[in-house]
Amino acid sequence: MKAIVVLISGNGSNLQTIIDGCANGSIPGYITGVIANKANAYGLKRAVAANIPTTVISHKDYQDRQQYDAVLKEAILQYGAELIVLAGFMRILTPEFVQFFSGKLLNIHPSLLPKYQGLDTHQRAIDAGDAEHGCSVHFVTEQLDGGPVVLQAKVPIFPGDDASMVAARVHEQEHLIYPLVVRWFCQNRLQQRANEAWLDGLLLSVQGYAQDEDDSDVAR
Numbered sequence: 001m002k003a004i005v006v007l008i009s010g011n012g013s014n015l016q017t018i019i020d021g022c023a024n025g026s027i028p029g030y031i032t033g034v035i036a037n038k039a040n041a042y043g044l045k046r047a048v049a050a051n052i053p054t055t056v057i058s059h060k061d062y063q064d065r066q067q068y069d070a071v072l073k074e075a076i077l078q079y080g081a082e083l084i085v086l087a088g089f090m091r092i093l094t095p096e097f098v099q100f101f102s103g104k105l106l107n108i109h110p111s112l113l114p115k116y117q118g119l120d121t122h123q124r125a126i127d128a129g130d131a132e133h134g135c136s137v138h139f140v141t142e143q144l145d146g147g148p149v150v151l152q153a154k155v156p157i158f159p160g161d162d163a164s165m166v167a168a169r170v171h172e173q174e175h176l177i178y179p180l181v182v183r184w185f186c187q188n189r190l191q192q193r194a195n196e197a198w199l200d201g202l203l204l205s206v207q208g209y210a211q212d213e214d215d216s217d218v219a220r
Helices: 013-024 043-049 065-078 095-100 121-127 163-186
Strands: 002-008 029-036 054-056 083-086 105-109 132-139 149-156 190-193 196-199
Touching: 002 013, 002 043, 002 163, 013 029, 013 043, 013 163, 029 043, 029 065, 043 054, 065 095, 083 163, 105 163, 121 132, 121 163, 132 163, 149 163, 149 196, 163 190
Parallel strands: 002 029, 002 083, 029 054, 083 105
Antiparallel strands: 105 132, 132 149, 190 196
16 A cells, blocks of 8 residues: 655646545555645645645745745655655646656646647647547656656547547546556556656556557456
8 A cells, every 4th residue: 555645736636536546445555645736726625525634835935946846845755655646736846856756756648748748738739630639647757748658548639629628538538547557556566767667567668558458457
């Protein structure tokens, strides 16, 4: 059972999937704390409802990223985190912070990385005329949205779609693949080695794990 700390900035829907996974036993871990950089983040209410301790560390209270991340680091350490899950945490982390927690940081990004790093990914995919879009769970490294990908999920983009329609499809997939990757990590099946992701002792491709339709891996 691994100790998990979740970092949020907003609604916390991905946080909820991890809370549910820990509660039903599909994730062999437990959330020791939820940390938000915004006091009005709805995800804090989700944590309180699940009797999970919460901490608010407002980025507005610190002069720069280095000061903020130093305080954030200490809060995470106090929660005894073995895994840090970024679930809509809208902060760019300093290299020092990322290096300290290297191999323990997971993030989900709303694009099929390496496409569309950064913001406004859904509209950018539409503007580019892409037929498909999606999301990626990846380890966090010093490169923004550039860490090794563990798992991706694809969704179609239909003619006439707007960004909100595509976002809704992507969110559905996020809620499926993020708790699965967290499970793999808690089962000691998933590791980051240098700038690579490894699952069950096998090096994953640039796009992460590719699951065949008849693969029963998700049931392990």
